Amino acid sequence: xxxxxxxxxxxxxPEGAIVxxxxxxxxxxxxxxxxYRQYSRKGPELLMxxxxxxxxxxxxxxxxxxxxxxxxxxxxxxxxxSDSATYLCAMSVMGNQGGKLIFGQGTELSVKP
Amino acid sequence: xxxxxxHPSRVICKSGTSVKIECxxxxxxxxxxxxxxxxxxxxxxxxxxxxxxxxxxxxxxxxKDKFLINHASLTLSTLTVTSAHPEDxxxxxxxxxxxxxxxxxxxxxxxxxxx
Numbered sequence: 001x002x003x004x005x006x007x008x009x010x011x012x013x014p015e016g017a018i019v020x021x022x023x024x025x026x027x028x029x030x031x032x033x034x035x036y037r038q039y040s041r042k043g044p045e046l047l048m049x050x051x052x053x054x055x056x057x058x059x060x061x062x063x064x065x066x067x068x069x070x071x072x073x074x075x076x077x078x079x080x081x082s083d084s085a086t087y088l089c090a091m092s093v094m095g096n097q098g099g100k101l102i103f104g105q106g107t108e109l110s111v112k113p
Numbered sequence: 114x115x116x117x118x119x120h121p122s123r124v125i126c127k128s129g130t131s132v133k134i135e136c137x138x139x140x141x142x143x144x145x146x147x148x149x150x151x152x153x154x155x156x157x158x159x160x161x162x163x164x165x166x167x168x169x170x171x172x173x174x175x176x177k178d179k180f181l182i183n184h185a186s187l188t189l190s191t192l193t194v195t196s197a198h199p200e201d202x203x204x205x206x207x208x209x210x211x212x213x214x215x216x217x218x219x220x221x222x223x224x225x226x227x228x
Contacts, residue, residue, distance in 0.1 A: 008154075034216055043119070043206045043219035044157070051214070088156060101147075101217060103156040 003027050006089055006104025015113050019076040023089035023104045026070065030091040032099060033065050035074045038086045038106065047087075048074065079111045114140050117209050119220030127228055128199060134192045134223045136207030142187040143209035147217060148180070151204045163190050197227045 006023045013019055021035075032051055036044035048063040050056045056063045062075040072091075076083055086106040092099035116139040124132050136146055145164050149157040161182050163169040169182035179201075181193040190209075194201055204224050208217040 032214070032216075036219070041204075041222070041224065043117075043208075043221045046115075046216055046218060049216045100159065100162065101157075105156045 003102050004104045008105050010108040012110045015111055017079050019079050021074040021087050021107050023072050029093045032092045033072050034090045036088040081111050081113050084110050115218040116140050117218050117220040119207050123224045125226045130197055132194045132197055136190045136220055138188045138209040141211045144212045145210045146190040147208045148192050149206045199227045202227045
């Protein structure tokens with residue numbers, strides 16, 4: 001079993017839809033949770049960074065962490081074609097100096113105009 | 114803020130050549146830098162962790178003599194792929210993290226093609 005599981009998709013939605021992306025994990029020691037967006041042939045771009053359980057909102061993006069269920073989510077409201085990319089969840093035990101990240105496989109999202 | 118620059122973005126070279134990739138943190142001091150490799154449609158695989166002024170820590174299965182890492186300053190780390198072969202062709206990405214509980218910020222990657 002992988003430490004972090006993420007459905008690779010692809011996921012296709014119409015413009016304006018609410019997108020829900022999810023990851024599950026098995027290591028209860030994970031404390032830091034991140035979502036990265038990666039466009040084709042580019043490096044990952046940090047979208048959200050959260051510590052422990054709870055919600056965090058930034059513009060159209062909301063990250064949720066449920067440590068009791070070992071489940072994290074990223075919601076994208078009013079999705080745009082420019083949101084089309086691969087979304088990677090990542091998590092680490094230690095936050096110091098970034099810590100070693102464990103990535104999900106990434107979900108490929110396509111937002112159709 | 115938190116910009117990481119990686120150079121070159123694309124390299125095509127002959128088998129047997131050594132290739133150096135640079136990773137720079139432009140607006141912060143990076144205590145720790147990381148090097149990843151990514152195959153098409155796959156996630157990032159950590160190759161090594163580099164702390165300024167000390168030897169890099171390599172992940173299991175990564176050849177130290179093949180992938181030389183130098184982290185000589187708080188803003189620069191280099192990865193040298195020595196005597197590259199076609200199987201080394203891949204997308205190499207670096208990341209950098211400042212001190213404290215700061216997340217990793219990634220460069221835009223280097224696409225390496227060995228002919």
